[in-house]
Amino acid sequence: MAKVTPMMEQYNKLKNEHPDSILFFRLGDFYEMFYDDAQIASRVLGITLTSRSKSSEEKVPMAGVPYHAAESYIAKLIQKGHRVAICEQVEDPKKAKGIVDRKVVRIISPGTVMEEEMLQSHENNFFLTIATGSEKWGLAYTDISTGEVSVTEIPYENISTLSGEIGRLKPRELYASANLLENRTFKETIQNQDKILTKPFENNFTYPQARQFLLQEFSVHNLEGFELEGREAAVLAVAHLANYLLESQRRSLEFLINIRFYHLENFMTLDSHTRRNLELNQAMFNKSPRGSLAAILDKTKTAMGSRLIKKWINQPLLHLETINARLDLIQELLENDEARESIAAILNSIYDLERLIGRVCYGTANARDLSALKTSLQSLPLIEKKLANLKGKEYLLRKNVFDSLQDIFDLLNRALAPSPPITLTEGSIIKSGYSPDLDRLRNISVEGKDWIANLEKTEREKTGIKSLKIGYNKVFGYYLEVTMANQHLVPDYFVRKQTLANAERYFTPELKEKENQILNAEENINSLEYELFVDLRDKVKAESHRINSQTEILAELDTLISLAEAAREYNYCRPLLKDNKVIEIKGGRHPVVETTVENTFVPNDTFMDSIKSRYHIITGPNMSGKSTYLRQVALIVLMAQIGSFVPAEKAFIGIVDRIFTRVGATDDLTRGKSTFLVEMNEVAQIINNATPRSLILLDEVGRGTSTYDGLSIAWAVTEYINNPDRIGARTLFATHYHELTALEDRPGIQNFNVLVEKKGEEVIFLHIIAPGSSDESYGIYVAGLAGLPPEILYRAREILNSIEKDNKEIKPPPRKVPLFPDDSKDRAEKILKKIKVVDVMNISPLEAINNLYEIQQEIKKYFSKDGKNG
């Protein structure tokens, strides 16, 4: 083993403390990386890999970036999903004995980015922690750029809710117990997400420890203020989150400004499939935000509005009053053009207050940031005035009164120079008149210069040299210049400084002294300005809660105006929401598709209720618009529950607690699972979680297996979901199994089909959903459209004809008497569960017999009660 230099020893020690980060090791003007880090960096950043070697035996790969340009390199590494640990020299190299002391000052990771340049202004950047309590998961997440922390709890049996939340948040980073991260089902859940960097918990908190830790870190006496008291899983989650941030940010947690517990019961549950299938945030085929519902509805003017509207879209509401309150305001804003347009114009001049305040609290805000804050605050009185005339202001101000924050504006206005520089150490940040000390220093500098400017006159008079001139140059500083012709008049207190071709330059002791005074004053000015600025920032920080509560109002106002504007632009109508199970839509449209086909979208009506028309079986050719129709209904429901107007002429929506979707799953193939298995997983998930208040979209179930298997499964699933004693949820089922249309005689099931017009060989899609079933699938026709050769099409038609002639109609078996009558489902489940939990490998024979006995007793009880088959 080669001998290691002391510096490399220091490096190795630090690197060992941060094995999962790329260590940026400060060496003079560079950050150097070594070993694997260097290799990764050179690959990701395209910088050259060199090596550092004293002894030839061991070459240490090395790569470096200049410190002043480090930010963009760090951004790139973060972007690619790496963590970066910044290691600085923490003592002056000149004063260091031996090797300079170095410390990791901050760990930057994808989920803990503060820097504006590395963030998307219209999206949140979440860091998520999942803790496992005794019965529940605790979820805590933060966007540290805004300093907001949200927490909730999810019971273990609701794994789909957990995955739904992960899908909603799209965290960049996940911090959770090693156990959880290793769990197979959980792994699958997060594999569905793009690029989540995970990290196992570094320490173990018990509940009391976690609680104690939080009390201490947030200096509170109890956790009631955060609504966390008594919530074990939530407390654990927040504690882990806080602990991680403490470790990685290496500063006090004051920058976390708001901890809030939220109740998932208040929101419609959406799993990640549904979010993806409905294209809420991005288009399915290219993952781009264009073509998503968010892109259609987001007409916000501020970054916080843009983030909020996305949050709303991903968290539709369940409470009628809240939905109606939003709708009322949107309607008012829609009708009041003047208010809507003028408020939007004002909002346009407001910066990203959330992140500005985030930086203020984090301590990285510069003078431009405060200046942006000042400009934004200046608009608040205008908004206040406009709000005063709105009827809906009460709702908007339900949590916080409007506070135009003019005291903060005045403070900033008094203190900040008009267009301050970014750097905090070169002065010109603070207005004169704000600090007497600063004014005095500035005076010294100014008066000093005036004195020098005056010196020309006084020295001319004293020496009689008319052409004597005062001047300045970068190298020699201030001087008095006398032409050669006048050299004989130069007095002896002039000291020569520089000789030119036709003149000599001098200084006097007095001049020198003044010059020094000026230089000193300027240095002092800079450091005083820095202090004043930091103090100003702290003053703003002390008011951050007030600013944040206004930011919330502004973001909501922006979002509501955006929805009103969308309603105006796309001709939406106000939905009427009810606490029942009816969905009635007249002239419904798909909000995204209608914008891409230049208004030739064919609107459709929908009627569903819980009794006669619960389960729609929709048949029709491929490409005829079934899937669009399915999504359109779900989107209209979802938009209505966001509190938005909807693309329809009329809409009555009975509140839906969950929307489920089961749509073709091609992208899962890459994960090595069969389409069929994926499909069945999804169906199982729907069946286990749907309630009578849910809305289910099934777009072809049972496709991935043989026709008969598929049909049989589809049949059984239909029976089960439609059965009010099982689920009885409103369902739209698009299928190619025409045989299923025979189910129409069951109460609740209705057939629909997409109308087509045949013109000779050609088929024309009319895109109209009408009652009744369609007789043909036109699969062969569509195959032709797709470019299959005529020979194949011809042969296919031949085969089809012969099959149809033989009339191999699939006769579904009549429904059998169920194994267990409906009312005793629970009991049966109990028995099954009992069998299921038996650990056959480890059970003693006696135990086994006992178990069997108990089970038999249960069954006997059941059958005797039933009175037959005894």
Add this chain to the structure above:
Amino acid sequence: MGRIKVLSPEVVDKIAAGEVIERPASVVKELVENSIDANASTIRVLFSEGGRKSIKVIDNGAGMDANDLKLSIKSHATSKINNIEDLLQLNSLGFRGEALSSIVSVSRTKIISRPHELDKGHLIFIEGGKITDFQPAGAPPGTSIEVNDLFFNTPARLKYLKDKNREASNIIWTLISLALASPAISFQAKHNDRGVLQTSGRGDILRTWGEIYGPDKCMDMLKIPGVEESYFTISGFLGKPNLALSTTRGVHLFINNRPFYSRPILNAVLEGCREYFPRGKFPQIILFIKINPVHVDVNVHPAKREVKLSEQEIITKIITEASQEVLQKEIGQYKPAVENEKNGFSLPQLLREKESPQQGKTPQAEKQKIFPEAPSQKTDFLQIGSSFIVTRSSQGLMIIDQHGAHERLNYNKLLSQLRDNPRDTSRTLLTPLTIELSPAEVELKEEIIAYLKKLNFRVENFGPNSLLLRAVPQCVNPKKDPLPLCHELLQQFVEDFGKDNLSQIEKEAIITIACHDAVKAGDSLSPEEMEHLLSALFSHPENTTCPHGRPIIKELTLKELGKFFGRQV
């Protein structure tokens, strides 16, 4: 269904013949009128390249079945009239059965239509008048017509088209009048995918106007009290003079909800507004005339642009009176109108003439009379509010904005100095002054030194963040501290730096200097100072606005005073 029929030759003979489609805007007009006739509640218009490339009009109106669709593009085929009598009782915008056939013969057109009561629609392609495709199609209820490559087969017409911006603007103006004519229809128009107009179709005319011109302007629109005569009614809104435009484009006239143009009616409106509007400025007005169709003949112009009214005199008279009354009520009391007699023109008009050269009808000789005569005798000056100077003029009374006047004089002086002898017009300061620079200014120090030199300042580098000011331009007031001026100039320079128009930056700098040295509103002046200022001002007739473009003189003539006090002078 077969609602469309081909008109009989007798009827066809009665219809004004001629060119229907002259430009893209005519296509838009015809198509949108059809949509309105089809009872649409929303109409979308999408066009590109000023409508030369494509125009698409989509409505949710009644729609056409297969038969109607095929008939609709025939000449003289219409569902709107049957016989000559119908022509006298028109309730629709269309009646000739000519529009579609004219359009499809000079373009490549695709029409898709579906009647509300049917599930099935049809589409038809026509190229230069020939049907190239016809088949069933899935479609929303209503009609969408896409007109591509207008005049592709008539190069002569194509040549006459204006550039795409002009054509686009024509289309937009056409749409504006149509949208105003039908406030209950929601219009949405996009040019090259950019929204150019949208109305909500809530049926409120003023709101619709606000959606087009800006909702904040609605409060300046005055309601014209409805006039009801035996066979016609007049209603609408008239904008206050502060909304005035310099063309008559803001005048929207409708007869039975049909936008129309009529010189006599336009004149009647202008006549009613004349006393309240400066010359060369025209009112914004929406005026609806409802009249028994028997009294209107729309069948006089092939493009139906003009109409003939019987009893025109009565109508014009009423319109004039109604507009006068509205304005009088609102502003009549305190803003008396200026009588527009041949010689009695007043100073403000002169100003406006300069702004809008198209109005330059004033004889030169008269124009020159204004200044040399004012002020007349040995004059008294009265300063009010430490801001304005009141004095006698040959015509009556004159009010001068002291800051503007002084600023103008300084500006003239500076300009001539820079022009006549660019060098050597600086005044050296007794003791040089130091200018402290902001960090942004430090960055541009070299450029700043050169720039100030051009403006006849002399500055030198004087320390890392200061300059030494040794001389200022001659015209800079020696009694005033030049430093604030310098700071303002530097700030302006830094802000504008990088903009290529250097001469503009310099011009602004000169204005800044002029402004800086001028007396401010609030400075009180001695009679001598006032006299000095005004005599300098009146020595140049063009001194009527300050360099920022604001007026500096307001005259009240004896005539105006007389009119106000109801007294012959």
